[in-house]
Amino acid sequence: MQTEQNRAAQIQVDAFSSGQISSKLWLCEQLENAIQQMNLKNPVLWILGGWYGLSAFLLLSRAKIGVQHVRSFDIDPRCESTADMINENWVWKNWQFKAFTADCRILNYQEYGPPPQVVINTSTEHMGDTRWWDLIPPGTLVALQSCDMDHADHCFLTENLESFAKLFPLAKILFQGEKEFVYPEWKFRRFMRIGLK
Numbered sequence: 001m002q003t004e005q006n007r008a009a010q011i012q013v014d015a016f017s018s019g020q021i022s023s024k025l026w027l028c029e030q031l032e033n034a035i036q037q038m039n040l041k042n043p044v045l046w047i048l049g050g051w052y053g054l055s056a057f058l059l060l061s062r063a064k065i066g067v068q069h070v071r072s073f074d075i076d077p078r079c080e081s082t083a084d085m086i087n088e089n090w091v092w093k094n095w096q097f098k099a100f101t102a103d104c105r106i107l108n109y110q111e112y113g114p115p116p117q118v119v120i121n122t123s124t125e126h127m128g129d130t131r132w133w134d135l136i137p138p139g140t141l142v143a144l145q146s147c148d149m150d151h152a153d154h155c156f157l158t159e160n161l162e163s164f165a166k167l168f169p170l171a172k173i174l175f176q177g178e179k180e181f182v183y184p185e186w187k188f189r190r191f192m193r194i195g196l197k
């Protein structure tokens, strides 16, 4: 039987899997383009369901866009210290990165300093409804990912890009696409939409 400790270790390993890292590099490339296209200078960037802070780590390390600061929110209290540890290079610099334990379905956009110009959620398949989406102020640049991978933790799967678009309509689309990940014994598709809410 799998112990809680083994499960936690497995989840940490999963965060560094090829599918996760490739998806985040894809996010970085397309979001950097979108931020440049919108001419956003040093935006405040929020990451919902930020997990261990790897999207922030990659975006900040690539340094293709300037950011005022990054805030990462996850409902799982175990994520905050790990995300802060991975991003320590920016935590100590006046909280250029900081993780918080919070439920994105009841997030107060006035509570964590200046509200974000950019909101990322690559964990939409883990959030059981769209309450987190309703809270994002209209006009915000958003970058969203979902997938069609059947998994015990995925309570909000997306069949295709069209159904993803219906759930999260954008006032202006800057990017949308899908990526297929094919492994010897299984495969899945990840969907991404970037634009103004």
Ligand SMILES: C[S@@+](CC[C@H](N)C(=O)[O-])C[C@H]1O[C@@H](n2cnc3c(N)ncnc32)[C@H](O)[C@@H]1O
Binding pocket: 020, 048, 049, 050, 051, 052, 073, 074, 075, 076, 079, 102, 103, 104, 105, 121, 122, 123, 126, 127, 128
């Ligand atoms: C497994 S991870 C991330 C998977 C995703 N493909 C990625 O890499 O971005 C999903 C995260 O969403 C978080 N999460 C789920 N529901 C949440 C909510 N309501 N508010 C904040 N975080 C949430 C979980 O705690 C978990 O850390």
